[in-house]
Amino acid sequence: MNDQRPQIIIITIFLVGIVLLIKLFSIQVLDDSFLKKAERNAIQRVVDHPYRGLIYDRNGKLLVYNNPIFDLMLVPKEFELQDTTKFCELFGIEKEALIEGYNAAKKYSWVKPSPLIKQISTTDFAKIQDFLIDYPGLFITTRSVRSYPEPIGSHALGYIGEISGPRLEKDTTGYYVQGDYVGLSGMERFYENELRGVKGVKYKMVNVRGIDKGSFKDGEYDTASHEGSNITSTIDLELQKYGEYLMQGKTGSVVAIEPKTGEILAMISAPFYDPNELTGADFGKNYQKLNANTTKPLFNRPVMAMYPPGSIFKIVQSLIGLQEGILTPETTYACNRSLVACHNHPSPVDLFGAIRNSCNPYYHQAFRKIINREVSSNTFTDTQIGLDQWRDKVAKFGLGSTLGIDMGGERGGDIPSSQYYDRIYGEGRWKYSTIYSLSIGQGELQVTPLQMANLAAIFANKGYYYTPHLIKAMDGDATKIPTEFQQRHDVGVDAKHFDLIQDAMAAAIYGTAARAVISDIELAGKTGTAQNPHGEDHSVFIAFAPKNDPKIAIAVYVENAGWGGRAAASTASLMIEKYIRGDVQRTALQDYVLAGNFIY
Template sequence: MKSRILGIKVFIILIIFVLSLRLFSIQIMDTNYQKIANRNVIQRGIEYPYRGLVFDRKGKLLMYNEPIFDLEVTPKNINLSDSLLIKELLSITQKEFEEAYRKATSFSRHLPSIFYKQMSNEKFASIQDRMIDLEGFNINTRTTRGYAEKGMANILGYVGEITRNQLKLDTTGYYKAGDNIGITGIEKTYEASIRGLRGVKYRNVDVQGVNMGSFKNGTYDTLSQPGLDLILTLDGTLQKYAEKLMEGKTGSLVAIDPSSGEILSLVSAPSYDPSLLSGRGFSRNFATIQTDSLKPLFNRPLQAMYPPGSMFKTIQGLIALEQGQVQADEIITVNGQLIGDHAPADRYDMERAITKSSNNYFFKVFRRVIQQGEHPSPFIDSRMGYNKWRDYVLQFGFGNTLNIDLPNEKAGFIPNLDFYDKIYGEERWKFSNIYSLSIGQGELLVTPLQMANLGAILANRGDYFTPHLVKKVGNKSLDFGQKKSVDIDTSHFDSVLDGMQALVSVPGSRAYIPGLVFCGKTSTVENSQGLDHSGFMGFAPRKDPKIAIAVYVENAGWGARAALSTASLIIEKYVNGSVKKKWLENYVLKGNFQDAKPK
C-alpha cells in the first residue's frame, strides 16, 4: 500500500508540474498570445490631419477643408419611438428609414455605421439641435477639399487614394493602403508639407468592438499635426479674369513676374470644376472628365508642345546679334521669295523685321548663323553653326524642363545633331534642310510656360528665375535658386525690344494700351492638323517690367487676334488694375476667331 500512496502523491505533483509547464509554454515561450491579445483589444485608429490651406499671393483663400456630416446609428442603442422624429428631420420615407436601419443592423448591432450620408447643411443644422434626444445616433464629421473658385483645377490638383504602385515607390514608409495622397497639381508637389502628420490613437475595444476608452490613457497616442498652409504666387483676381477670357477656348495662358519668376496666372483651357474630384463623386466624375475629348486633365501650359512660330524670331535676332552675324541697324533687302511671307518685300533692319515679322529677313539671318563659313564643306559648316546656335537656344530654357513646382512638366524639343543625322545621314544635311527653324517652325517644340519664361528673359534683358507657383510654405519663404542668365550682351536687346514695342504701340489697335509702353510678339503657328494656333509672348511695362506673358489659343488663326487680344487685356488688368477696352474684352469673350484663318 505504501507504494500506492506514494504513487498517488507523485501523480498529483506530476500533474501540477505538467500544468505549470504548459502554462510556461503558452505564457512565456510563446509570445504570440500577447500579440493576439493586443490585436483583440487594442484598436489602432488613425487621426487624419487637416491638409494645409492654400491662399493666393494677396492672402485670398483658394482651397480649404470642408466638413461633411454623416448621421451614424448604433442599432443596439436606439429607441424606435424616435423613428418618427428622424424621418421628419431627414425628410425620408418609412421605407427609406427601414432600408437604412436594416443595412446598419446587418453591419453590426453594437457598432456605429452610416445611416444617412452627407447631410445638407440645413438638415445638419436641424438635426444637430435634436441630437441629445436621439439615443443611438451620432454625427460623424469628415473633411473633403473645398474650393473658393471653380477654376485653377490644373494648379491645385486633387487628392485621391494612394495606388498600389505609389505605395511600392514610397520610400518613407509613411503611407498605408487606403491613405489619401496628392495626385496632381500642388497637392502632389507639396504633398509632404501640405498633408500634415498623421496621428495615431490606440483604444480598447471589447468583444463586440465597442469603444472602451483610450489605451493606457493615451500614452502611445500621437496627435495629428495639420498640414502647412501654402501661399501661392498666383494673383487670384488676375487668374479669375484670365480664366474668364480663356473660357470656351482651347489653349494656355501663363503670366510671370519677371523680377522673381513668380507665376501670376496659369490657365489651361478647357478645365474642370475641382470640386468634382473632391469627396464622394470622385470616381464617377473622374471617368467623365477623363474621357472628355477636349482633355481637361491635360495641363496645357506645361504639357502642350507647339512650335514657337514667329515669337521665336526674337531669339533668332538676339543670337545673330550676339554672334555678330548681323548688326541691329544693318539693312537687309528681301524680295520675299526665299520663304513664304506675310511681310512685304522690302528693306529691313532688326527692329522693323521683328515688328513686321519678316520671314525672309530671318531666313537670311539664320543662314548666316548656321553657315558661318568656318569650314569649306557646307555640311560640316552647318553642323558647327547649328551646334553653337543650339547652345544659345538651350540657355533660354528651351529643350529642357524649367523645373516649375508642378508635376509632369514637358521639356519641349530642340533637335540635336543626331536627330538630323538620323533623318538625313551624317554630313548630308545643311542649312537648306533646316531653314524652317528660322521662323520658329520645323521640328521645334516649346511649352507655353517656356514661352512666358522667354518673355521674362526679354523683360530682364537676359536673366530669369525658375518659374514657380508657391511663395511660402507655412511661414517659410521658398528659395528657387539663383538668377540664371543667357550669354547675350544686354545691348543687343534694344533693337529686338524696339521691334516688339512697335508691334503693340499702334494707337487704336487691339494691342495698344494708352499710356503703357510694353513689348510683344505674335505667332501664327502653322498647324498641319487644322486651323493655325494663335500665339503671343510679351512683357509690360518695358521699363521696370511687372508681367511677362505667353498665350496660345489653339486653332484660332492669327496671333494678332485671339492671343494678342487676350494678352493685352491681361496686361492692362494687371498693370493698370482695370480694363478700359471693353470692346476688346467683348471681342475675346465672344471668341469668334474662326473666320480669321490666314491665307
C-alpha cells in the first residue's frame, strides 16, 4: 500500500495538470470573454458630440453659432492622485468640488467616465492640457456651447443647458445621458430633435497611464457624428435689434408678423437679457441671477403675459356684427355717456365714426344687440345663449386658446363663457348688465400680445391668418417647415366687410394716434388703453402697413405707460418705418420713445 502512494500522487498531479491545461486552452482559444475584458480595460469609448445646427435670420445673417468647449472626464478606477493641493491649483478646482465630483463619478460608475470639470474654455484648456499625462483616468471630450454675435432675441431663440433628471427619465429614445445639453426654451427646445444632430462614437487604445495609443482596430467600430440641421428663422435681425433698442428700460412686448405668411419678423419681451449670459460655465450663476430679478427678464411676455385687449377688441365686435347683419355701415348710436364713459367726439356716430373715435357707448349698445337676440323670453337665458354664440365666433379669430406657435409656454388667454358666469353669480342670476364691459375689451377678456399681432394680420388679410411661427426654412429648404404653418385659417367673416374696417383704422391714426402718422406710408391701426387696477394703464396699439399691400402687422404693449396713442403707437410706427424704409427719419419721435416719459 505504501509502495503505491507515489503513483497515486503522480496520477493526481497529472490529472490536475490536464484539467488546468484544458481550462487554459478554453480561456485562451475557445472563450474570448477574458480577451474582451482585457480589451475593455485598454479601450476608451469616447462619445463624439455633434455640432448643433446654426440659426440664421430671414436674410441669412447668423443669429446663433457654436463655440467649442471642453469637459474633463474622470474614470474612477484608473484615477490616481498623490498631491491633491497641486492638482487643484493646476486644474483650477476647489478641493471640495474635486471630492464631490469624484464621489459622484464613483456613484455613477467605477469604470465609466463622468465629467469632473465642465465647460472648460479654450484658454483654460491650453493651460491644463500638458498635465493630463500625469494623471491616469483623466481625459478630455470636446463639445460646444451656443454663442450669439448679436445679443438679441433671447426669448425667441431660447437657450440650452444640461438635461434635468426628470427630462432624462422621460427620454424614451435613449439618445441622452447624464450631462448632455438640450434646448430648454424657445426655438432651441421646440426644434431640439432637428438641431441636436446625431452622436458618434470613437474607440481609442490607451495604456495604463491613460495615454492615447491610437484608434482601436483602425476605427472599425467607430461611428461618425452628424451635425444638426441649420434653421433659417423668420426673424429680421435688424428689426429685432431696433425694437429692443426702443423697448430698453420698459416693460412690455412687441410682436411683428408678415401677414401673408404668418412669419414672425420680431418678437420682443421687455425687459430682455443678453443670451450670451446663459452659456458656458457661468450658466447656473447667471440663471439664478436672472430668475431672482423682480422685473422677470426670463418671462416670455409675447406668449405668456395676458392683458385685457382694450379698445382694439372693438374691431372684432364690429366684424361679428357686420357678418351677422346686426350692424351695417349706417348703424348709428349716440355717444350716451350715462351708459359708459367716453372722451369728447362728435355724436351720434355711425360704425365708421365709432371705430375712428373709439366710441365706448356705441359698442355698449351694439354688443347688447349682438348678445340679446330675443331667442328666449327669459332675459337671463337669452343672454346666456347669445354670449355662447358670440364666444364661438370670437374663437375663430384665434382668441381664447393657443395659436400653436413653435415655442413652449404659450398661453391661450380667456374668452369667458356662460359657464364661467354661472360659477361666479349662479345660473340664471346674470344678464347683459353684468357683462357689458366685454363690449369694449375689458372685464374678463384676456389676450396675449401674440394674439393681438395675429388680429392685426387678420385685419390686413381681410379675414384669414396663418399660424404665427419662427421657422422659415430648414437646411435651406422652405418645404421642410411643419405643415401646420402652411395652412390658412379663415375667421368666418366675408372679405367685403373688411373694407370699411381698414378705412376706419386708417382714419383712426389721425385721431387717437397722430404720432404714428408716417408721411409716405399709409398705416391702418387702432389704439387701446388697457385698464390696470394695480397702477397706470397699459398702452396698446395694433397696426398694419402699407394699408393697400400690407407687409407688416404689429402689436405693441407697454405696461403702465397710459394712453395707447403715446408709447405703443409711437413704438409701432417707428418699427414699421424701420422695416419698410430700412431706416428711421423721425429722430424726434425716436427720442420721445427712448425717453419713456409717456404719462406726463
